[in-house]
Amino acid sequence: MANLGEEVNEWEHLNRTNWRGLGLVDPIKSVEDKWLLLPAFLKVKGLVKQHIDSFNYFVDVDIKNIVKANNKVTSDVDPRFWLKYTDINVGYPDRTDLDAIDKSITPHECRLRDITYSAPVVVTIQYTRGKSVVRRPNVNIGRLPIMLRSNKCILTGKNEAQLARMTECPLDPGGYFVVKGTEKVILVQEQLSKNRIIVETDSVKGVVQASCTSSTHGGLKSKTYVATKKGKIYLRHNSIHEDVPIVIALKALGIQADKEILLLTAGNTEAYKSAFSANLEEAAKLGVFTHHQALEWIGTRVKVNRKVVGPRRPAWEEALEALATIVLAHVPVKGLDLRSKAIFVATMTRRVLMAMDDEKMVDDRDYVGNKRLELAGQLLALLFEDLFKTFNSNLKSSIDKVLKKPSRTNEFDAFNTMQFQGDHITSGFIRAISTGNWSLKRFKMERAGVTHVLSRLSFISALGMMTRISSQFEKTRKVSGPRALQPSQWGMLCPSDTPEGEACGLVKNLALMTHITTDVEEEPIVRLAFMLGVEDISLATGTEIYGPHTFVVNVNGTIVGLTRYPTRFVSNFRRLRRAGRLSEFVGVYINHHHHAVHIASDGGRICRPMIIVESGRPRVTSDHIMLLKKGVATFDDFLRKGLVEYLDVNEENDSYIALYESDIVPTTTHLEIEPFTLLGAVAGLIPYPHHNQSPRNTYQCAMGKQAIGAIGYNQFNRIDTLLYLSVYPQQPMVKTKTIELIGYDRLPAGQNATVAVMSYSGYDIEDALILNKASLDRGYGRCQVLRKNATLIRKYPNGTFDRLADAPLDENGQIQKKYDIVQLDGLAGVGERVDPGDVYINKQTPTNANDNSFTGQAAAVPYKNSPMTYKSPVAGYIDKVLVSDTENDQTLIKVLIRQTRRPELGDKFSSRHGQKGVCGLIVNQEDMPFNDQGINPDTIMNPHGFPSRMTVGKMIELLAGKAGVLSGKLQYGTAFGGSKVEDMSRILIEKGFNYAGKDMLTSGITGEPMEAYVYFGPIYYQKLSEIVVAYLSSSLNSSNLATEHMVMDKMHARARGPRATLTRQPTEGRSREGGLRLGEMERDCLIGYGATQLLLERLMISSDKFEVNACQECGLMGYNGWCTYCKSSKRMAQLTIPYAAKLLFQELMAMNVIPRLVLDDA
Amino acid sequence: MPTASTSHSTFDPRHHVGVHAERVSNVSSTDFPGYYPDEDHSWDLDQFNQRLKVKVQRLSGRSIEFDLVGTDASIANAFRRILIAEVPTISVERVYVWDNTSVVVDEILAQRIGLVPLNVDPAWMDTKETTNDQATDRNTLVFRLKVACERNKNAPKGSTDPREMYINSDVLSSHLEWEPQGEQATVFASSPPAPTNPNIVLGKLRPGQEIDIEMHAVKGVGKDHAKFCPVATASYRLLPLVILNPEKPVPPHLAEKFQKCFSPGVIRVDPQTKAISLDEQNMRKESMSREVYRHPEFEGCTQLARVRDHFLFSIESEGFYPPERLLPESISVMRGKIANIRRAAEALLADNNNAGDVVMADA
Known part of the structure; x- marks a missing residue:
């Protein structure tokens, strides 16, 4: 016995991989309710945090940087005069009415009065007045439209009662502007990331190219390519006419020795060396050996656009200037030391060589990590910079104008001039936001359709619009890549919510828990990297850079140094970030393919929070969640304590993330907060989406935005162009966690209809629905349209x-x-x-x-x-x-x-599973089937809707809804979770119902039981605002007029009527009293059937029959029995042909082609 | 105990609708209900009378449950349909809004008021033949709703309950006031017209808002609008039947599980022997969930069925009629219809000599 026990123990020991006190067989204690982090996150960030954060960054930080960069106005006339902006601030929105005593204003007042919700932009200026320097604070230079719920908005931080007093809806996400009374959203724009090298191949042309779009803070943008051409590598840039051989470029950048060039590009890899050697040869052939020769070579090919007339500079100077300032402008150049730029070019070259050698080394354009999202703040910053510069140049010229006058009665005060500058900034903002045209010549930017009117069709449509991302790709291009679902979209962009049709896959939506970064200062990060043991890149040669164990450290795409211990470096870096020593939005990751460590602090990266896992245990424990539940801790506390952290797409790809706690293995680094957050706000409405065929979820995402419901707590105070409201909206019986988080249960758009899945009357084919008239009498589907x-x-x-x-x-x-x-x-x-x-x-x-x-x-x-x-x-x-x-x-x-x-025949309804249908018949209650409890369905849905659509989620929704109704509870259909079918069935059995949800119904018409059991229960139905066949019903007396009117509009018939002059065929279209065309396909049918006489009648006799005289001798047409060609009437015959045929013959004759008619008796 | 004749009828397989796992069999009776080929079932009033049973099982102030035995589904269904659609009641049809500053807009308020059941005996009123008919004291009742909300000065301090803070914060059906017209004051003196339920919330008001409307109630039927429907529900189900198979008794260790497959009280399990028996009295409680078919161990133990001519009616009254009056009311409507058809048929017979189309009188 004991022996056996020992043996077992031994085995157990073997089975049990003890690992830091935790065995693999031990049950992992799961953190209960870790999803509560999600509401905590949303509480801090809100649903549209990306817009608001971006705007806040603009008004608090970026606007100051812009002013700092353009802070001086001088005069060409008086060199002693200067004006300096020392500070800029954006105030709070106020009323501009001159006689107003109470200056406070609410966004809602702006909506109602068609005015702009804007705040003054005030600057502090210092300038010379005569001999003294004057400082003037709070000088108004214009007004900036304020984003709702941003730092500068008066709604921020207000509680529900305060918001109610301002007639504002507490569930409204904000993030939009009110300009001239309309609500305008600046959509998120998707772009390729800036300042990063992207390597691509064109397999057709056999070209490999590395490109880099440089963007510096000053708005200058230029794209530099390092590309192969006939096996050799060239540097290409817009400011240089000709492709520069890469060796010449590198020599011009100060790397003279061929050996050094080879080392910096090909390193010690033989394959790369041999591929590169041709380039060295070419430079030699061109006779370029030295730095100066290279500069001269480039200098003669630089595009010079110089307005300032002066002595012509030597070519090498032009080249040096272009290389220092225009080519790869983002790489910092100290003095004229171009080494860092040379290394950057060398790196690009090496990436090209790598891609030439191995096709797999190219980058993926569509990878989300290579994308940056441009938000309202960035666009406004660009706009402001443009407006501010124009403002300053206008100011300068008007100051010059005053100063030019030789004598002045009183001392010149620049402040007065400033007061009369007009509202250039104000109107510039308003024009741009209300038209959506961002045309900034200064930055070569010409974009239309940047802003959109916030769709208030339903609460969801407004919310969906705030999370929308539009892509810069043209919609017509026939490439599938940008439209395809990228694996790296996981958790960042919603996989379901995209429109159908031309914008499919190009317009995306953010997932529930994403955050978009704003710029973080780069310098301290570089310093930190050096402190963590990074060696400066300018000290290294190619041998070190491409050594087998060295990793290049990049900060925002620029190479700063080397490290031998990338893992240690990265983990130290992360530790500092988790400790809050640097911004939580700075990302760091190792790229093993490129032997590089990348640190990213730029704005526009998508990131999302994740629970940190250390030593196989999530750092968030049940105790932390308890604190969260008590309201003691906030999401920020979790961040600060290093329990959760934000990962951007690149860093996410360098992590090992467990979906559930049970999946955690020793190498796991992070744990997902909740799987359902991979869906967006709109897709989050769908119950049991993981049981549906995926296109169905996409269809629902489009339809959820059309659903008529409540749009806001202030809906009765709004005066919108068109407003659809449901009279009795209900929250769904089957909810999801997302529904509760976004407030759809408080602003619902639909009703829980009792549905019988059965066939009825034949008026339910093709997804048509049968509605119960009594339900409609009692208010089901009733809606209001306010215009x-x-x-x-x-x-x-x-x-x-x-x-x-x-x-x-x-x-x-x-x-x-x-x-x-x-x-x-x-x-x-x-x-x-x-x-x-x-x-x-x-x-x-x-x-x-x-x-x-x-x-x-x-x-x-x-x-x-x-x-x-x-x-x-x-x-x-x-x-x-x-x-x-x-x-x-x-x-x-x-x-x-x-x-x-009230719902009519032809009104469109849909469940939350992409299954729309129109009302095909309205049936009296007594004709409806009923179950043992005497319950009639509100809606009958045809079961043929299920097999091909495969919307199993809808079936489970019915089951869960029914169980919920019977037990008096709301059930959950959250994605990847929710109430289980088994539990639902158990409730049904307990309440005396069939476990499968099928009831025994009695026909309301015959009174006999039905032969089949019918799937019967509540499903949440939405009424859609797009009405398919309006006014078809003639049951309402008031709409009879409309019916006649509509039919009158469309009705058309013709027996005889006008004909076109040229062809003598009947005219086309109702407006011209035209004929109804018997088209090609109809003609084909008649040919196939062999109805020759009918064809003849339709195509000729009733159309353009024409009697012609034809000469059997020459085969040409004559007239009155006379052939003008043969000068005889001997062999003339009369025949009937279409006038169009006669026209054709004559037209051919006009082109010197003789069509001869060969006649034969039939 | 069931009487001999019902027992005969109940357990006669001819009268059974088979309830199987995935289908229902024998749902219809024959083309001539109650007749079978090669048998003499000629109609006999006495026999019919003997079979026909109406027995009230439960009666409360608002609902009635009774058994209707011995008729065809068409007859039972006719009563059900008439109850829903054709028994007349009085409801508000026209709403004249003088003032309405509440959040509930006029159309919605009107719809809600229309759905309020009134306790007026339709027998005392005429039907307005067309909508343009002159309103008289014979066919129209006038109600008035005049409510204004104001602050309650005596409200307890710090109260957040609107019903305490304000007077008339809720507009209830009890606020409807009947305004007698013509001779109505005397006719309806014994029972002044009012909503049957005084607590229906029609809308909510806040200080400064008020509603002042006049309503005209008329007689109508449910097929015109659900507000004229006298019942909340009128439906029936067939008497459930559980037939145990004597060939295959339920194993004693599974007896309790078997019992749980049915509604409580249907199956009795002897505490000692674990023997299964049916409770005939409680058979009607069975909800026909077919749970027993789901368990393979009970396969063949039992057969579910329903009795085709035994209707368990359940009617919930929401309007004027006391529940027990509803069936007789529907019967009288039906008799009226039969009389109508008879008149039409007789007219047809009389007219048959003159050839030509027969114009059917409006039903």
């Missing part, structure tokens, strides 16, 4: 103005029917019913409004009526009337007209 109608009561330059008038009386002294809702103030009363043709703003305009010579009494001018009349065929109700004035003192009137719609 804005706005007008200005204008004041004209000639002193006249528009006016509002009360209803005019007809000859009987009665108010006309169409004016009956207009009240004494000339506006329709709130709550009045507006019928088609009714006037709701009785505006009158002066007849001479545009006559600028008019000087008489404004009150005495004659007026003409210019009322606003209601055009829609369906009556509406006046919901709201707003009378206000805009920024330029024009009276603004907005009238909101509401229609309440």
